[in-house]
Amino acid sequence: MKIGIYGQFYHENSETYIQTLIDALQKKDVEVFIEENFLEIINRNQDITKNFSKLATFTKLDASFDLFFSIGGDGTILKAVTFVRDLNIPIVGINTGRLGFLATIQKEEISESINLILNKKYTISERSLLTLNTAPNNNELGSLNFALNEIAVNRKNTTSMIKVETFVNDSYLTSYWSDGLIVSTPTGSTGYSLSCGGPIIEPSANSFVITPIAPHNLNARPLVIPDNSTINLKVSGRETSFLASMDSRIATLENETTLIIKKADFTIKLLQLNDDSFIKTLRKKLLWGEDKRN
Known part of the structure; x- marks a missing residue:
């Protein structure tokens, strides 16, 4: 399996979750490629203890990639779309931002989510x-x-x-x-x-x-x-x-x-874990169904 990773590194403490993601992927039998500019940012950050400079990089995607991980918020996914374009590569959105309607995988659940994804326990949501x-x-x-x-x-x-x-x-x-x-x-x-x-x-x-x-x-x-x-x-x-x-x-x-x-x-394919749904995301992000009277 060949996986690309992209991020913009704007969110506080996101270096912790970048470290977790790359460590989790490197334990699996996958090829990991990091977007060139993002890797430069990672290697300049002293809070990331492992040097990832030996990892392969990309500046442009091709159809050989199986998955494309976006680390950040919804804005990062919108930028990730400009890499994926019409290649039909599913985007995996890891939310290190705030609201996250598109980036639905929570940063605290990266390791568990990686196992589910690599075991194909997900669905694809096609977006026009x-x-x-x-x-x-x-x-x-x-x-x-x-x-x-x-x-x-x-x-x-x-x-x-x-x-x-x-x-x-x-x-x-x-x-x-x-x-x-x-x-x-x-x-x-x-x-x-x-x-x-x-x-x-x-x-x-x-x-x-x-x-x-x-x-x-x-x-x-x-x-x-x-x-x-x-x-x-x-x-x-x-x-x-x-x-x-x-x-x-x-x-x-x-x-x-x-x-x-x-x-x-063409459409964009967003990866969604089996226990996630748009309705569930709405309830969570908009606080629907919660009693705020107390």
Whole structure:
């Protein structure tokens, strides 16, 4: 078995869990490869006692990898997606961050979880993605023009609202006067969209949600649409440009650019232990069902 490991090392005391993970994997009959920049960070950290410099590294994945471990929070998984792309390599999210809707394996349970994973006691949750193209074409988007969570447009260099003309399957929907607009996948429904009043959508649902950001027109509400829809957006405002984000990646686009948003032709596979589920994660992370009256 061939396993890749990636992290960003932003979380306090995460070096302890990195050490635990690598030690657990090295005891098994697996090949371990660490993303090159992450290994440099690990070897600079004095709290990690073992020198991992002899471990193989990678800067780019290929189809020979069986699993890809992401150490951090949900933001780290979103970055991990840019390595995996359409290779169908399952991502294992180890949560050393805070909330962790995507990174569901808890840092305190790494050793036990590794045993379960290597014994194939898990399921795969396939997650849809969005793609973004523009007319005219914008080279700033490059090949990473996809998002697991959401594609959003936001105002830039101004406190004034922007107008987002929105079309679904070439039919005019409305013009949102707002700080911006989010088009979210079911996976992203627990992220930026949720904080702006959007609904929570079960990950396997064949839906997207359009959520305005601080709309001026108070009758504007989030809208759930089928995920085979094509969404066209055209942004205008007092400034000559605006921001378009694909998860954590941001591009600057000129006003009157048309954004074409569709479902990607590939999915991302998230590994989920057999005793985990999206409903269980919701209850735990949102404290549903807990009596807080005491």
